[in-house]
Amino acid sequence: MGTSSEPLILTAIILAKVAVVLLVFLTSVAYAVWLERKVVAHIQSRWGPYLVGPHGLLQPVADGLKFLFKEDIEPREVDRLIYYLAPFVAFTMAFASIAVIPFGESITILGHKINFEITSLNVGLLFILAVTSLGVYGIALAGWSSNSKFPLFGGLRSSAQMISYELSLGLALVGVVLISGSLNLREIVDQQQGLWNIVRQPLGFLLYISAAIAETNRTPFDLPEAESELVGGFHTEYSSYKFAMFFIAEYANIFTVSCLATLMFFGGWHGPVFGPHLLRAFLPVLWFGLKVFCFVFAYIWIRGTLPRFRYDQLMSFGWKFLLPLALANVLITSFVVAWRAS
């Protein structure tokens, strides 16, 4: 400690962590698309992608390359600055939130204790909520700047839906914060040693997962992309990598809400840990990954199963059902916590 090379080593550790997390995250996002196409195909008695590589496993690579070589169309009379800014905002905001997600305990390499996360904030949960709500700008701006009717309607619908369900999303998480008394994600996970929060907050979890599916614009709340009414929704006028970035952002958001669900309600990386030092360090990461995978799979399963809401049903479900229920959950939880504390 105190040597002149210390800041350099710390910076190197941060850079290495960011590189590894981004690489794993991008790969997971790419393969979530493959998984979705495969699972939905099998639900509908089709094969899904199977030509590129074994079981179509190289499909994400092929898609990525194809996006790169596609024509970059810029429609007439678009608001150029905002038009190019929108996918950029959606992409960067979707990737910002993974910076505070812890995915394991820690490992000691050459005397340096390395936590399995990019950084630990005492307001980690607030950071994620703040950054994910900024993602709505990407969608609203894309719809507005495209100078086309379908993107405008898609963008409006999508923004209204996302801000409506954000309330229930935030309120559902207040219950967990009441129990743990912390906004630090690592502390929240540590307190679930032995008993996961899903047991203490079953209603909170159901509210959270419903709101989260709506937040990420997924079936049965995928109104923004209701193909039969709105063509492609807010990204109708986007092509090549500009479109791909919206696409990546959507799947990245699915991972973010799945990670948050795992951390807040399913004990994060807690699970049976055994074996030598290295295995002890990486088994929690494996448990965390497995739990997140279950959520992503459930997302796809729901998409393959449920039909789409009508827009007025969607809005009244959010405002008249989820919101009062989430408020009631907060009041009940606070009552129980105060009763047990006194």
Next chain:
Amino acid sequence: MIQDYLPILIHMVIVVVLALALMGLSSWVGVRRPTREKNAPYECGIPPVGNAREKFSISFYLVGMLFILFDVEVAFLFPWAVVYKSLKWFGFIEMFIFVGVLFAGYIYIWKKGALDWSR
């Protein structure tokens, strides 16, 4: 404290560079053969009619306003929840009154029909 945020800065710089690289590369590598029809706003194959930036339903503004009201409430609930265990019953009664006032407003906007989309 503040150095906890440094990794986020590094992370964001890398993400921004990645985003710019992807967008730049695709517009550099991809072909560009713009035609008048191709660059027209999409309208299911027929020539576009009028400007897209038209009037739209007032309900969207209403949702936006209601969202701000209730989101401020949620923002108040988070710090309250963090210190709740030391406030105990005092905190419960305080927040019960706060949520009660907002709930009265909620009933009011419901009765006024602000939450009915298809009106």
